[in-house]
Amino acid sequence: MEKENITWRTFADEGSIKKQWNSPPTPTFYIIDHEGVIRHKWVGHPGEKVLESTILKLLEKVKDKN
Numbered sequence: 001m002e003k004e005n006i007t008w009r010t011f012a013d014e015g016s017i018k019k020q021w022n023s024p025p026t027p028t029f030y031i032i033d034h035e036g037v038i039r040h041k042w043v044g045h046p047g048e049k050v051l052e053s054t055i056l057k058l059l060e061k062v063k064d065k066n
Helices: 016-021 048-065
Strands: 028-032 038-043
Touching (some): 028 048, 038 048
Antiparallel strands (some): 028 038
């Protein structure tokens, strides 16, 4: 994680999480909000711009609620 400068939570699964969540193959990206709700899911890498844009939009929604 340090080598690649990954600052978000991530994990590699040997199958138990995949089975529990019925998750498709990797890479699969999930964006989970502060309440633990899955807000977005991509099978395959959506691209940095899409991830950043999606996260910023969700942050704005939270900011507007407060």
